[in-house]
Amino acid sequence: MARLNVNPTRMELSKLKKKLTSARRGHKLLKDKRDELMRQFMILIKENRQLRSEVEAAISEANRYMAVAGSVMQREVLETALMLPKQEVELEVGEKNVMSVYIPEFKTKYRSGDANDIYSYGMAFTSIDLDGAVSALSAILPKMIRLAEVEKACQLMADEIEKTRRRVNALEHIMIPDYEETIKYITMKLSENERSTTTSLMKVKDMVLKESHKYH
């Protein structure tokens, strides 16, 4: 560990002692923050994984329907059927504070009152597989929105945990040992100075005594 480059004075010593106390307190607080963030993160990441596999499975299913629909219908007819959506999804974005990480919260709003009002086409000229694809997607939409929320939260929290961990480590392994070593150095230097002053005083006293009493 490197000793800090400071003058070995009492002033510096008391300054360093104060710094050491606040570094210790900061270290404890940051460690608590890291632990709590980690706990929340583990809960979220489990939900994230669960949601992701559900969403991926549902979209793959919808895609299978879509592939079949695409093969039995003409491309243009398919596109035309989906061209003018009846439904529109709007999101209200809130904010949640988890250990000073601000994570977004989404609330879904549908333009038409009925969330199931999704078929933008007549049933006559379209394949039933298209209905299957659309309904599969519509069923998973709430989970997709939640996935977007959770995934963002996980990313933001992972960043914050990494940052906090670095800070904790820097305090624990660099700053606190440095302060301790410097404090030790100054204390030793000061007591050494003190001893040196005492000895020189004793020496001077001896000399003065010798002089005044004319000892030989």
Next chain:
Amino acid sequence: MYKAAVIGDSASVSGFAALGLSVFRETEPEKINKLISRLAANDFAVIYITEPAAALVRDTINKYRSSKLPSIVLIPAIEGNTGDGMRALHEAVEKAVGSDILN
């Protein structure tokens, strides 16, 4: 009011149009890059992007990782699931914990 977008090849994303998400059929990297920046600046809170499309613009997506909005989510394309979405999740765990503890 915020909106949600879907980006990818036509076959993979058309279905989302019916749900009322804004659908963008793009498959060229430069266009997707521009599109994402435009959407991010224009009140899009969630962007779903197919895994093959996302693979083309990884840098842009990483750029938005640490900002609060938009949330960019990978979804499987019609050709099948490449596992990129799950991989991103494992990366987040690795970043936070130091090693991948999900199995």
